[in-house]
Amino acid sequence: MRTQVAIIGGGPAGLLLSHLLHRRGIDSVVLESRDRDYVEHRQRAGMLEQGTTDVLRESGAGERLDREGLVHRGLELRFGGAGHRVPLTGLTGRTVTVYAQTEIVKDLVARRLADGGDVRFEAEAVALDASAPSVTFRSGGRIRRLECDYIAACDGFHGVGRAAVPGLRTFEREYPFAWLGILADVPPSTDELIYAHHDRGFALHSLRSPRVSRLYLQVPPEEDLAAWPDARIWDELAARFATDDGWELREGPITDRSITPMRSFVAEPLRHDRLFLAGDAGHIVPPTGAKGLNLAVSDVTVLARAFAERYASGSHTLLDGYSDACLRRVWRAEHFSYWMTTLLHTDPAATGFEHRLQRSHLEYVASSEAAQTSLAENYTGLPLA
CATH class of the missing domain: 3.50.50.60 (FAD/NAD(P)-binding domain)
Structure with a gap:
């Protein structure tokens, strides 16, 4: 041949x-x-x-x-019980x-x-x-x-x-955490992606279609998938996405699940x-x-x-x-x-000083147009070589 x-x-x-x-x-x-x-x-x-x-x-x-x-024309950073939208298109035109x-x-x-x-x-x-x-x-x-x-x-x-x-x-570089990802037959609870930082770990709400949601939880890299029945997954997602204004996460049948190392x-x-x-x-x-x-x-x-x-x-x-x-x-x-x-992730080995630095950085990104522009430029993609 x-x-x-x-x-x-x-x-x-x-x-x-x-x-x-x-x-x-x-x-x-x-x-x-x-x-x-x-x-x-x-x-x-x-x-x-x-x-x-x-x-x-x-x-x-x-x-x-x-x-x-x-x-999508934006995404949400969520931490401290509140969401902060980053207007991707408004900042980059992309x-x-x-x-x-x-x-x-x-x-x-x-x-x-x-x-x-x-x-x-x-x-x-x-x-x-x-x-x-x-x-x-x-x-x-x-x-x-x-x-x-x-x-x-x-x-x-x-x-x-x-x-x-x-x-x-x-x-x-190996990271000290992994992602537990699920597909669920339930309409997404959001119109734009939510990247959530929480003391219990990171969570991401994505979308697969108007009828299917894709969600992720930070877990230890050695985690056993069998230790995560449906009820535990939904409870943990709800805790990490919780906001002070009572935002609610829709739940539905989980059709696929896996753990991915970082x-x-x-x-x-x-x-x-x-x-x-x-x-x-x-x-x-x-x-x-x-x-x-x-x-x-x-x-x-x-x-x-x-x-x-x-x-x-x-x-x-x-x-x-x-x-x-x-x-x-x-x-x-x-x-x-x-x-x-x-x-966005919670490092299990981080000191209290490092946790406070991370929170300060999140607050800066949420409040600074310059920091959000840098995020938006990289997220939507730099021009092809």
């Missing part, structure tokens, strides 16, 4: 890259280790920056996003949109298959060669080899792509020879800043432009600059995600 760009990973990064390359007349093959049903139904949150929605629309993959996405990664994947799979794209499910990449580029993969009980000009590893944190890059420098991670560089890392293969952010999916979209947008230049003119300028261009945005997002995480 042969193609121009071999893409490992059929998540939003790999599928979007394949779609963007197709629109530029560049052939690709997507190798995804899981089956299609799993890929299209694994639950992932989705808070899209303005730039991400622009990329999807301009590529022709935003029709259902425009129809079903929930546009919006964010809630649209689950699950739905983006469904849209992109449908688009690639309708365009005749080669997306191979249950095709597990087991080895790759970045110099004489090829990917060895297992499919249908057979071992096959895909030769190519370039390899894009969009295969996540545990994939084979990053392991194939020699001499990587890695930077990592980590910051960056690998440098994002390129080795003809292998390029994109998305979670190269970097992880804690979810507080809503940057994971958006960084992946940024990576593959930059990479698609670089491949287009290479095939159109023979120039390697953008390919050679890919890692530096992406890492500048990655580190900005890493800092913002770290800032949001430490601003």
Whole structure:
């Protein structure tokens, strides 16, 4: 087998890259280790920056996003029994949109298959060669080899792509807490996201649709999911979201629950020879800043432009600059995600002095237009490189 760009990973990064390359007349093959049903139904949150929605629309993959996405022009910081709205659009002129990664994947799979794209499910990449580029993969009980000009590893944190890059420098931070996330069949109790700081821990009220709510609780990283029956989850959420004016949280049947650890991670560089890392293969952010999916979209947008230049003119300028261009945005997002995480979560090891500093910082952000503008600029997304 042969193609121009071999893409490992059929998540939003790999599928979007394949779609963007197709629109530029560049052939690709997507190798995804899981089956299609799993890929299209694994639950992932989705808070899209303005730039991400622009990329999807301009590529022709935003029709259902425009129809079903929930546009947000602000968010609420809640602490001390009161809410404080940050007017994202008023401060930046930009919006964010809630649209689950699950739905983006469904849209992109449908688009690639309708365009005749080669997306191979249950095709597990087991080895790759970045110099004489090829990917060895297992499919249908057979071992096959895909030769190519370039390899894009969009295969996540545990994939084979990053392991194939020699001499990587890695930077990592583990956080002393995790998120217990739930999906519930109940209309959201809010029109905009609520980020709540409480002495008992952080809580987030998000929205999946007009009929489905997505909520999160800070828990210890070693927490047992079995220790959280429905009643305990709802009681704890209500306590952390409580306000002095009697705001009420709607409750409903919980249909999905999971515990997600919190980590910051960056690998440098994002390129080795003809292998390029994109998305979670190269970097992880804690979810507080809503940057994971958006960084992946940024990576593959930059990479698609670089491949287009290479095939159109023979120039390697953008390919050679890919890692530096992406890492500048990655580190900005890493800092913002770290800032949001430490601003809002309760650190079990923090001293009383540190707790008072955190509360002072929250009060400053809630009262300062300059601080809110910085938050809004980063939350809605800086311009793509």
